[in-house]
Amino acid sequence: MLRPSPRRPEPTMTLRPLALALALALAACQPAAEAPVAEAAPTVQPAERAAQLNALYADFWEASLKLNPLQATFVGDARYNDQMPDFFSAEYRAKGEAFNREWLAKAQAIGSEGLSGQDLLSYEIFVRDLQFEIDGERFPGWQIPLNQFTNLTGTIAQLGSGTSAQPFKTVQDYDNWLKRAAGVPQLLATMQANMREGMAAGVVQPKVLMVKVIPQIDALVKDKPEDTLFWQPIANLPADFSDADKTRLTEAYRALIADQLMPAYRDLRTFVNDEYLPASRDTVSLSALPDGEAWYAFRAKQFTTTDLTPAQIHDIGLAEVARIHAEMDGVMQQTGFKGTRAEFFEFVTKDKQFEFGSEDELLTAYRALEAKINARVDELFSLKPKAPFEIRPVEPFRAQSAAGGSYMRPSEDGTRPGIFYVNTYDLPTRKRWDSESLFLHEAIPGHHFQIALQQELGDLPKFRRFGGETAFAEGWGLYAESLGKELGVYTDPYQYFGRLQAEMWRAIRLVVDTGLHSKGWTREQVIDYMKANSATSDTEAVAETERYIAIAGQALAYKIGELKIKELRARAEAELGDKFDIRGFHAEVLQDGSVPLAVLEAKVDRWIASRK
Structure with a gap:
């Protein structure tokens, strides 16, 4: 995700x-x-x-x-x-x-x-x-199935637009969507019924999240079917369809959109605005809900695959923030900047030299990184996926609340590549110094390597090929960012600062996610902490904070997973000395797919012992 x-x-x-x-x-x-x-x-x-x-x-x-x-x-x-x-x-x-x-x-x-x-x-x-x-x-x-970060209406629109996993290549594909989409009104109606049960039980979303849902729905609701995302498959009808099929499908899609999908979306919008929003809560912590403290502790264990408590995770985060600050100070001196760390943060977030001039310029910069990193990737990796990947901008309807970057796995049959989505919303906040670390995380050798390769491990049961552990997957993505110098990037100190900034975000997550959900922190406290301890814009700080409110505990996985992988690499280097082989280490980490962190540690320890 x-x-x-x-x-x-x-x-x-x-x-x-x-x-x-x-x-x-x-x-x-x-x-x-x-x-x-x-x-x-x-x-x-x-x-x-x-x-x-x-x-x-x-x-x-x-x-x-x-x-x-x-x-x-x-x-x-x-x-x-x-x-x-x-x-x-x-x-x-x-x-x-x-x-x-x-x-x-x-x-x-x-x-x-x-x-x-x-x-x-x-x-x-x-x-x-x-x-x-x-x-x-x-x-x-x-x-509580609906919030600004996991909005079903947007997921359905992606599927129906032809830009996601639902194929629109054959007449059968088009008919399949007609049948599938006919179930959407009932799905949205049941979701509303469940949310009403939550209202009665005191299990509701924070108001600060739900106010963001309304404009997301509004962006998808149009008076004319032709203006909706759901019309895109008709606008792009394959030329080899017969005239009869083109006519039939056009009429059927117009009726589907006008008579079923748009009324269902409008009804949900009315429910959220008129009924649910007034009943939503002013608190933001998961712990504020019934059985909430246990719920959050469960999610912390769930996402980290460890038995660490929220309090322990909070302390790890504080220590990592201090460590990364010290390294940032060294980079700041390397650039020759004269001033405080806070002034440096303001400089890199506001100076125009770090902005992209256009969406095309941003996408071109990311696409140029592929060839540069591929030239060195064989030095570190013997295992590489066969599946290709593409870089695409995040669709406008979901960009405001979407992640800065995201990855969608390729299809098993090879007809759909892995997709690295780059968010170009509020373009001045998408910094040049962020590009190398983001590419390493999402594409090569990060999520695309780990997820696509896991999917290609044909000897594994499919539940392992297509499943996994958040801490492993996101830990690997963050670890991949640390490989930049070995892969020939981070030669510009500002790009290396970008890598530290990205790592700092994950360290801050340990502090603020646990702060929000187990220590009574407010939304404003989290935003202030982010801005005081990292180079971030208001847009990023707000989106991040509200993400943690929406999906409590998920943000803990990244840093906990990365710390374990780095710990295991350091152990292998220390114990094997000249016998240490980085390609072999990476192969050992990746070759069994995503596993719980304790399992990863045990198998790396066996790998070390076998090479002594």
Whole structure:
């Protein structure tokens, strides 16, 4: 889900279908929890047990795609492209909960006795993920499904515009969307019903977030179907369609947009503005909700795949902020700047030399980085993905609240590349010194390398190829930023400052996310802390703060994951000395896909021991 500004939206590996589909669109993933292991009878040989489990994983994957058609679409499986279940309904939620329990019981009935290597790893991750989903059912996230950062109306518009995972190449593709989109009005109606239940239970979104939702919906609602994003597939009808199909589809899409989608969007807009907004809360902390303290602690564990408490994470953040400030001071001296750190922050955020003159200039600069970094990437990596990727600007309708950059995974069949979305909204705030670190994080060797490569690991079960852990994925993205000098960039001290600024954002996240949700910090306190401790604009500080309010705990994953990967590299370098091979280290980290941090540490330790 890669975006110094936010890189990616909330990742998840839940089997709650809508959440998973949204996450897969931006290629991230989510953690797991401990589960009791019910071992099978010892007479079963390990090879037979492994075969049984691999068959179970394959069946599970097929069942999960059938249950969640959007998940299938986002991974490039077209079989269910015409389906849109009512994901928010009580019946569907119950089905999802039963699904989790059923497949967990099946896996535990086979057990893990005698398994080793990838077989054991797959079992442990599978059981952890499902148990975590079951443990999380106590928290009523379904009652607060809408905010400015995860707005379903925008996701649907992306799908229907032809710029996302939904294909529009054949007549069947066009008919599939007609059928799928027909389910949108009921989906939005059920979402409203759930939000009304939340209002009755005191589980509502902060008002400061919901005021941002209204203009997002307004940007999508048009009087004429031809003016909507949903019309784009008709505007781009393939020339080889027959005249009859062109006429039929044009009429059908006009009716769909005018009679179903726009009324549903207007109804949701009216509900949010007239009913929900007055009932939304003035507080911003997840802890302010019923059972909120436990909910936040759960999410901290969920996103970091550790047992760190919010208080411990807060202290780690404070220490990292101090460390990075010291390094920033050294870079400031290198540039010859005379003044305080605060004055330097103001200089780099306001001086015109650091601004792009146009969107085209910004996109050209990012695209030029690909060749420059590719020239050196083989020095650090023996494993590289086969899938290509593209750089695109974030669509205007979602740009104001979107991350500074984000990544969407390629389709499994190769028909859709990985996409690095660059946000060009409020262009003066998109700094030149931010470009190299952002590219390294989102594209090469960051998310595109890790996510696309994981997807291509054909020997892994699909739940691992297309799932994962937020702390690993985002930790890798931030670690990738640290490789800039080794890859021939950061030669300009201002670009290296940009790398430190990006790292500082992630350190600040540890402080302010925990501050917001476990220490009673206000929105204004967080904005002030960001501006005092980093080079940021008001636009970035507000968007970041409101992101943390919207998706509590997700922002903790980045720095915690990066610190673990850097710790493991330092350990390997110290213990192996001249035997240390950076290409081998990176291959060891990446070759099994995304894993919990404790699993990563154990396998790197084995790799170190094997090379002594």
